[in-house]
Amino acid sequence: MSGQRRAAAAIVAILLSTAASATMSGEPPPASPENQDLELIPEAARQSPKASSTGAAPAQRIYVEDALTLSSRREALPVPVPPPPPFDWQDRLFLDVRREWSLGDAAQFHYSGRLNLRAENDISFPDHENLINDLREVYASFEPADRTFLEIGRINLKSGVALGFNPTDYFKSRAVVEPLSLDPSVLKEDRLGTLMLQAQEIFEHGALTAALAPAVRRPSPIYTNLDLPSFNPMLDRTNASTRVLLKGSFS
Amino acid sequence: MRVAAAIFVAAAAATVFAAAQRIAVLPMALAATNPTAEDVVSATDRVRNPGEPFRVTVTLTEYVGGAERSHDRLIVFSKEDRATRQFRNLIEYVEPPRDYGKKVLLDGQSLWFFDPASNLSIRISAQQRLIGQAAIGDVLTVNLAADYAPAVVGAETIQDATRKERTCWHLDLKAANSLAVYARVEYWVEQGTNYPIKGKFYSDSGRLLKILYYRAFSEQLGGIRPTEAVIIDAVDTSLATTVSFGDYRSQDIPEAWFQRDYLPHLKIP
Numbered sequence: 001m002s003g004q005r006r007a008a009a010a011i012v013a014i015l016l017s018t019a020a021s022a023t024m025s026g027e028p029p030p031a032s033p034e035n036q037d038l039e040l041i042p043e044a045a046r047q048s049p050k051a052s053s054t055g056a057a058p059a060q061r062i063y064v065e066d067a068l069t070l071s072s073r074r075e076a077l078p079v080p081v082p083p084p085p086p087f088d089w090q091d092r093l094f095l096d097v098r099r100e101w102s103l104g105d106a107a108q109f110h111y112s113g114r115l116n117l118r119a120e121n122d123i124s125f126p127d128h129e130n131l132i133n134d135l136r137e138v139y140a141s142f143e144p145a146d147r148t149f150l151e152i153g154r155i156n157l158k159s160g161v162a163l164g165f166n167p168t169d170y171f172k173s174r175a176v177v178e179p180l181s182l183d184p185s186v187l188k189e190d191r192l193g194t195l196m197l198q199a200q201e202i203f204e205h206g207a208l209t210a211a212l213a214p215a216v217r218r219p220s221p222i223y224t225n226l227d228l229p230s231f232n233p234m235l236d237r238t239n240a241s242t243r244v245l246l247k248g249s250f251s
Numbered sequence: 252m253r254v255a256a257a258i259f260v261a262a263a264a265a266t267v268f269a270a271a272q273r274i275a276v277l278p279m280a281l282a283a284t285n286p287t288a289e290d291v292v293s294a295t296d297r298v299r300n301p302g303e304p305f306r307v308t309v310t311l312t313e314y315v316g317g318a319e320r321s322h323d324r325l326i327v328f329s330k331e332d333r334a335t336r337q338f339r340n341l342i343e344y345v346e347p348p349r350d351y352g353k354k355v356l357l358d359g360q361s362l363w364f365f366d367p368a369s370n371l372s373i374r375i376s377a378q379q380r381l382i383g384q385a386a387i388g389d390v391l392t393v394n395l396a397a398d399y400a401p402a403v404v405g406a407e408t409i410q411d412a413t414r415k416e417r418t419c420w421h422l423d424l425k426a427a428n429s430l431a432v433y434a435r436v437e438y439w440v441e442q443g444t445n446y447p448i449k450g451k452f453y454s455d456s457g458r459l460l461k462i463l464y465y466r467a468f469s470e471q472l473g474g475i476r477p478t479e480a481v482i483i484d485a486v487d488t489s490l491a492t493t494v495s496f497g498d499y500r501s502q503d504i505p506e507a508w509f510q511r512d513y514l515p516h517l518k519i520p
Contacts, residue, residue, distance in 0.1 A: 032407055032408060032409045032410075034407070034409045034410075034439070034449065035409060035410045035414075037449075037451075037462050037464075037483065038410060038412070038414065038464075040462065040483045040488050040491070041412065041464070041481050041483065041491060042314045042317040042318075042491050043317060044314060044317060044318065044319060045312070045314050045481055045491055045493050046412075048466075048467055048479060048495070059351065059352060060351075061348070061349070061351065061352075061367075061368070098367065098368065143516075146505075147505070147507050147513070147516075149516060156370055158369070158370060158371050161371060161373050161374075185369070188369055188371075189368050189369050200512070202507050202510070202512055202513050202516070203507060204505075204506045204507050205506070205510070206510070206512075207510065207512035207513075209512070249510075249511075249512055251358070251361070251509075251510040251511070
């Protein structure tokens with residue numbers, strides 16, 4: 001054991017004297033093992049990236065989606081398929097637009113909607129069954145004073161983040177449009193706004209929000225595919241009763 | 252077995268040699284200026300972060316296997332909270348178009364994410380600062396001195412991202428509170444200038460997560476600051492990200508901006 005200690009001490013002494021003599025003699029210190037990390041930088045990233053444009057992009061999101069479905073039936077089934085017969089082909093086309101226009105320094109105009117086109121071998125064109133526009137939002141917003149905001153029009157006012165059961169989401173009733181996905185978040189995003197006047201004041205450590213949604217139509221029966229209107233804001237679904245919301249938050 | 256033993260001996264010798272080097276160099280360097288670790292970290296924080304509320308455009312470029320994969324651009328608004336000495340940050344995504352208008356707010360422990368598609372602000376876990384190649388925690392403005400307990404390991408000469416030799420203080424930073432993004436950070440700060448040169452970021456378990464190099468130092472808002480960083484994913488080294496900080500602007504940022512209700516109203520002038 002003592003021999004090993006002496007050997008270790010000798011190694012340390014030699015290394016120390018080597019390091020000291022290297023320092024004293026002015027020789028460059030050996031390369032730091034830290035420098036090996038430089039090899040991990042990709043060749044393409046060793047130069048500064050090219051400057052990208054800094055121009056402001058328009059506040060918009062537009063997408064088009066198309067899905068074509070073909071179907072064929074088996075023949076000579078012992079139990080026939082109940083009527084009506086399914087379609088032979090179907091094409092669904094969506095044009096989804098969310099856009100904001102600036103109306104000066106303190107005002108904006110917002111639009112959010114989706115145009116749905118459904119073509120089938122057994123539906124004539126154009127028809128209320130194959131052309132439907134979901135007017136999710138259309139409203140103007142103003143900032144008459146610093147951090148005081150007024151919004152008027154059809155607005156999607158949501159409260160709380162729960163996706164399945166959300167008792168604080170007061171304006172959700174009958175607002176969901178034809179769901180395109182089983183994703184529960186789609187039910188929250190693709191829904192009709194409510195015609196309302198909303199005012200919000202943001203303080204240094206909190207905010208106060210008030211919304212008034214008037215009744216402008218009488219309640220209507222629940223729509224089916226056969227009587228869903230094509231170009232109708234369907235305010236009877238979202239504004240069949242007068243509602244007031246007051247909300248305060250603190251941070 | 253012989254190979255393993257040789258590697259062990261070589262590693263041991265390297266460790267002893269490195270220790271000897273530090274022992275040999277540290278007293279001389281410390282005797283010259285003798286800054287405390289806290290002084291060095293605070294000084295390098297001041298190099299990275301302007302001393303006034305500001306706005307900066309951050310461009311992230313991700314590389315996979317050496318090839319560029321994606322490109323993001325964010326506008327970051329930062330303001331120091333005098334009480335906690337930590338920065339509060341507001342981020343708005345500008346590119347790519349699919350992320351346009353998304354916003355993030357970090358105010359102390361609160362991390363909020365706003366998506367214009369759902370028109371909702373969602374509170375997310377502070378731990379999610381670590382998600383992604385260039386985590387939000389890397390992009391945000393942070394004062395290391397506020398969240399980490401530093402110690403000087405020694406003086407070392409290492410090469411910076413451009414392979415230029417820099418004589419640095421090697422610092423070891425341990426997370427001092429729950430706001431710290433990483434459990435441990437090794438940091439190299441150039442002596443004299445206090446420029447941040449390199450960082451290594453570790454998880455709670457001690458695993459090396461990221462290696463960061465600063466480069467492209469230039470005059471920004473009254474000081475010489477790094478305007479680029481290269482982040483290497485140490486877990487999967489085929490991944491790397493460059494971060495460019497540009498278009499620094501001094502900007503008065505009202506306190507009211509740093510709350511979730513303001514997120515939908517944040518507009519980039």
